[in-house]
Amino acid sequence: MATTLNRQDHQPVYVLHTYPFKETSLVAELFSRDFGRMAVLAKGARRPRSAMRGMLQAFQPLQATWSGKSELKNLHGMEWGEGLLLLQGEALMCGFYLNELLLRLLPREDGHEALFTYYSQTLRNLAHQAAPLASTLRRFELKLLQELGYALPLEQDVAGQEIAPDQSYYYLPEQGAVAGRSAAQTNGVQLSGATLLDMLSDDYSNPQTQQQSKQLMRLLLAHYLGDKPLHTRQLLMDLQAL
Template sequence: MRVDDEPAFILHARPYRETSLLLECLTRGHGRVGIIARGVRRERSRFPRGILQPLQPLRLGWMGRGELFTLVGAETSEAPLRMAGERLYSAMYLNELVLRLCARGDPHSDLFEHYDVCLQRLAAGEPQAWTLRRFERDLMTDLGYGLVLDRDCETGLPISSEVVYAYVIDSGPQAWRGDAMSIQVSGAALLALARDAMPDPEQGVELRRLMRTLLQQQLGGGTLNAWALRSSRPSRPTR
């Protein structure tokens, strides 16, 4: 198989053998792809190593069979996205999330666009926490685990902004009855996420807690390095 001129982002790059890099890439048409950039760590390489970095929009070509392919083409498609500090941590969180939840060779038709838009929003200075919640919501939908945000899963009635709900994993929201073990979230927060309308700070905290719990379930109860890093940093929550 050979693919040419495919829009892509590099999620992670690590040394592979003595002179190569193993690139984990998110591509528009092929989902997550593992690509070996052979010889790119040599002093002279046909591919500029400097462009094979996260946050750089690329067009890649690869060929081969199996789970790992060989890089045959790489060029930039736009200027790199400039981020630093908290926004850079947020971008690395996105990369880790996609790496952990998306298998190689499993295309998701809208994921690349959602990822690209999220990076553009972060780079443009849009509110980080809300930008991440929107991506997490869209990622869950892309993976086939879309959230129920607009109706009570028990009664079928529309969500009310005045009601507090318990979000039942694998089902959705239902009226909260005081169960301390349930994920408590206000109807106003659910509707904000459903309508793509930025919530107020308190609702944002509720949505962060909800999405963290739902994503952790998809991780098999595991955690992310970005979450551990965030908990050790004395700054406002974004992930």
């Protein structure tokens, strides 16, 4: 419960990123279930005997206690949550990609409980290879944009007509699917209606859907991220064009 110092106890969190602060401390960017993205100062966390030194790890369910009224809170303690995870190889790189997306797109101190739950499940899917990695990324990218309030109409085109599976469309950021336009007339991505309907029904089994959904999400994320590219996106492209 919050106190006059805005203390929050045992809040479910994940570590998105850490960086050194002064000689012995760390600043940790956390994804909190109830408070969204938080920045906390872990004093003395770089000291060899620090209790938090080995706990500020990405992808692990944790519980954090912090206080403070400024944007940078004081971290008082960490505890392990349930179900420790091990991400390896390409799945590990995918996890870092998810974290970079959250760091870049999530506003500070804006809770997204449903997204937190979905992120947690996505990490488990990555750890256990529960689905093809590329499909796992597409699902999370779509969920992230939807949770942040960016409309992605998949069922109707910009004219309000139902998407036809055999129709070709160009998808435009912040607008949607446009039928019957040439590549020279738009900066969108060309795809089939079947791809949009597959994404709507969360079905990425079709190779065409896999390829076109990747192109669509690249376009949309680039639009919302701006000029600064994602470091992990390039690494994933170098690996297997995920």
